Amino acid sequence: MTRHGKNCTAGAVYTYHEKKKDTAASGYGTQSVRLGKDAIKDFDCCCLSLQPCRDPVVTVDGYLYEKEAILEYILHQKVEIARKMKAYEKQKRAQKSDSQLESSSGEREKVEKFKKRENSIVSKPINPFTAATARDSEAKASSSSSSSSSSGACPAGPSSSSALPSFWIPSLTPEAKPTILKKPGKTVLCPMSGRPLKMNELIAVRFTPLDPGLDRVALLTRQKMTRHGKNCTAGAVYTYHEKKKDTAASGYGTQSVRLGKDAIKDFDCCCLSLQPCRDPVVTVDGYLYEKEAILEYILHQKVEIARKMKAYEKQKRAQKSDSQLESSSGEREKVEKFKKRENSIVSKPINPFTAATARDSEAKASSSSSSSSGACPAGPSSSSALPSFWIPSLTPEAKPTILKKPGKTVLCPMSGRPLKMNELIAVRFTPLDPGLDRVALLTRQDRYVCAVTRDTLGNSVPCAVLRPSGAVVTMECVERLIQKDMTDPVTGDKLTERDIITLQRVSAPQPIPGEEWLRAKEARPVMQV
Structure with a gap:
């Protein structure tokens, strides 16, 4: 039973408000609204x-x-x-x-x-050997053929102008007027x-x-002073409601809202399929999964890791071959430069009739020219110049995406920590009515109870799983009964702190410190003044 204000649609009278609401939701009919002050x-x-x-x-x-x-x-x-x-x-x-x-x-x-x-009109000689009736019929036929061949007479059928245009023929396609x-x-x-x-x-x-x-x-x-109900923003305090309203209207600042019941799964539902678990298992971090769903996820992640590893190895081989080509091309360039420098050294006979200073200057000029041909210029190199993107052959190309080496460990989809199949713990929920089958049990709101105290389990009740037996108990039972002697009440085995796994909370009546996932945030631009 919910509040009466949420269940007021069971009346026998189709009210005016319901009619207007249905008309607005249907999208049919003429809608009228009175213009407001704005x-x-x-x-x-x-x-x-x-x-x-x-x-x-x-x-x-x-x-x-x-x-x-x-x-x-x-x-x-x-x-x-x-x-x-x-x-x-x-x-x-x-x-x-x-x-x-x-x-x-x-x-x-x-x-x-x-x-x-x-x-x-062509004259035709009369044949004296034919009868008069035959001549008359021939004359009529010739006159009818001449009249039909001429464009002055129209056929008895529908005219070509009244026929539909052959729009599939380009020359007969109708044009817009x-x-x-x-x-x-x-x-x-x-x-x-x-x-x-x-x-x-x-x-x-x-x-x-x-x-x-x-x-x-x-x-x-x-x-002009209006009614107090229309002038209720004249206070000296900038209230929380006004701040939230202005933040939503401005488009700036990070907005956060508390998640409602429809946005959070039930405590006994799988974190992957979001459906009630048939064969539930829990991780060491307290996340509940359907066994079939989590095993399929692990297999899929292993295949994905193998695919990424193949792509990474292929990229690594390509980079290695490129580096080898670059090193070989570098060695080839050094050899070519050495050969060019050696070939540029030419002995020149000394002219005895020139002064010594002139011979020294010529020798310096020849040595500087040979060194400039072998060494790189002091100015900026052509490789550092900007590419001429308007020339097709010099258009810069996008560099290939560099892949990082993928990890070999499958991670939990909720916590992001390493996940192994042998660390999954089977969970056994205690039904409220053992006589009901699974289908009838799922239709009820209260399905399971604590294995020790028989308290009803729900979204707002903190629960824990005992590792040896897989039984689900409330945290109140753990704090008041189990932690005193650290013994599993179902199997009688000794327990440690590691054997008590707290199920992750999926709902709470009030925001709890540390559970930021209960609130959704939207990061928007921040206006700086």
Whole structure:
């Protein structure tokens, strides 16, 4: 039984509120809602800018505008009317030229039809050996064929113009007709009433201020005192609710919310499948799993580790081969440089007629040229220059992703610690009613009890598993009974602290220190001032 406020839909009357709620959820029907204060402008605000008027004017229909805004609107509308009129005149001229072309082509078609009909009239000599009836039938046939061959007569069936277009043939594909523009009006209309608007009909408005001594800025900051329920944010304290509301609306700062019941699994459900366990096992960290699900997970992780290891070994071999190629190319470059330097050394005979200083300068120049050809220049190397990305051959390429060596240990999906099959402990829940089968037991809210005290187990009750027997008991039973003599009450075996495994909490009535997983956080940008 829940609260009455959560179970108030069992009435026999289909209320107005329920009807409106169902209409909004269904997406059908016309919905109407009364506009609130935020959707209606203030009485002294402009109908265009929705801001308080500095130089207000009013139309004959009673709509208030800022003078600068309404004059700018009128000028913009006049420019728009002139543009539409130009487009309309251009369309009118195009239609006139099209009609002239159609009329001239029609006259030309009539002349062509007349010439074709005249040319089809051919005299045929009379055969005296044929009967008159035969001659008459031949004449009729010839006249009918000539009339049918000419384009002046139409067939009895549906005309080709009324037939549907063959849209799959490119030449017969129907084309979209151009939009026909209507002649625009020459009068500027009011944006609110839609009636003609003229500049000389605008009336200046003068509001009388409540306090004539205040300037305009101070006057705009004052508001009329409303009801206390609508003015409950005038407190001197920035409350927690206001802070959370402003944080949600601003889009900045980290938001956190406590997880509800629907977001947390039941205490007897598997952490992988989120379904009640048929053959439950627990890890040494206290996470409950279905035996089939956790074994399948371990096998899948081992296959994944083997696949990653193969990819890592392949990458390692490729890097090794690349390093060997680089070293061999480096040795080859050194040999080529040495050969080039050796070949550049050429003996030059000494000219006895030149001075010694000239010979020394020539020798220095030759040695410097040979050293510059062998050594790298002092300036920046070509390898450090930026690539010419606009040249296809010099376009930089993305470097391959470097894989890290994967670990060989399967990790628990919840705690992230090493997980082994031989460390899984079988769990035995004590049912509330041993006579019920599993299907009937799962339909009940209270399914299991403590193996010692027979207290009902639930999401809000801390539980523990005893390693020797696999029995599930409450933490209260552990603290009051079991820890005194450290003996398993089911099998009688001696217990250690390691044999008492606390099941991970899945629900709690209040936030508990240290259990941060009960709260969900969303990291958003932080605004710095």
